[in-house]
Amino acid sequence: MQELLGLPAAASSHAGDIDQMIVLIHWLMAVLFVGWGAFFVYVLVRFSRRANPKADYAGAKGKLSKGIEVAIVIAEMVLLIGYAIPAWAKRVQQFPSEGEATVVRVVGEQFAWNVQYPGADGKFGRTDVKLVSADNPLGLDRSDPDGKDDVTTINQLNVPVDRPVLVQLSSKDVIHSFGLYEMRVKQDAIPGLRIPVWFIPTVTTADMRQKLGKADFDYEITCSQLCGLGHFRMRGFLTVQSATDYQKWMADQLKEKAGN
Ligand SMILES: [Cu+2]
Numbered sequence: 001m002q003e004l005l006g007l008p009a010a011a012s013s014h015a016g017d018i019d020q021m022i023v024l025i026h027w028l029m030a031v032l033f034v035g036w037g038a039f040f041v042y043v044l045v046r047f048s049r050r051a052n053p054k055a056d057y058a059g060a061k062g063k064l065s066k067g068i069e070v071a072i073v074i075a076e077m078v079l080l081i082g083y084a085i086p087a088w089a090k091r092v093q094q095f096p097s098e099g100e101a102t103v104v105r106v107v108g109e110q111f112a113w114n115v116q117y118p119g120a121d122g123k124f125g126r127t128d129v130k131l132v133s134a135d136n137p138l139g140l141d142r143s144d145p146d147g148k149d150d151v152t153t154i155n156q157l158n159v160p161v162d163r164p165v166l167v168q169l170s171s172k173d174v175i176h177s178f179g180l181y182e183m184r185v186k187q188d189a190i191p192g193l194r195i196p197v198w199f200i201p202t203v204t205t206a207d208m209r210q211k212l213g214k215a216d217f218d219y220e221i222t223c224s225q226l227c228g229l230g231h232f233r234m235r236g237f238l239t240v241q242s243a244t245d246y247q248k249w250m251a252d253q254l255k256e257k258a259g260n
Contacts, residue, residue, distance in 0.1 A: 108176030119149030
């Protein structure tokens with residue numbers, strides 16, 4: 001079933017849980033589709049006008065349909081209580097602590113993803129909407145010492161593999177949706193709210209390229225909410241790196257920043 005559904009490659013620790021649920025739901029739907037389809041054809045024949053010239057006001061009296069309905073309700077409850085709610089609870093209750101995670105802020109805007117890293121001090125610099133300008137899309141307060149070492153990027157999110165990533169998500173203008181398909185992450189970005197979302201990437205971009213046999217493959221950050229005319233080009237990239245490559249990348253960013 002999983003191959004049949006054509007799901008994107010899975011590259012996060014919880015992707016398996018989500019995929020399993022998607023597969024089970026599709027099995028249930030496939031059974032219902034075939035079952036109800038067959039029942040419909042049966043009804044067409046069984047209750048045709050030719051076979052029943054006179055209407056029977058009492059209707060059908062069999063117990064089978066009730067039994068099937070109860071079975072379907074039970075199957076749906078198992079999916080909901082056994083799979084969906086526990087999977088969701090893990091996403092919203094078991095957040096990694098800031099110390100063990102790569103913490104990053106992502107701010108959506110029409111039509112780009114702004115990324116802010118706290119830098120070596122682990123503290124995000126102050127931001128203020130009043131300071132937002134063309135060359136300061138996040139509205140960073142450059143006089144704040146906490147922000148001196150903050151690294152910012154546009155449409156590019158780098159994270160190390162096998163370590164929780166904690167994204168603090170928000171938006172500057174309208175509702176966007178932060179979609180990382182291979183990570184099985186999707187979360188609305190809402191103006192005025194800072195929404196945490198987390199995942200553990202398990203496959204680096206380089207390994208995924210090899211696995212898929214596509215040298216130009218990249219994990220994409222997709223805006224999954226129709227957010228305006230330029231929605232189609234609101235696209236960023238997620239690069240999952242080994243811990244050393246990530247550290248090197250971060251050091252390069254800091255060096256570049258110091259050079260400015
Ligand atoms: Cu958008």
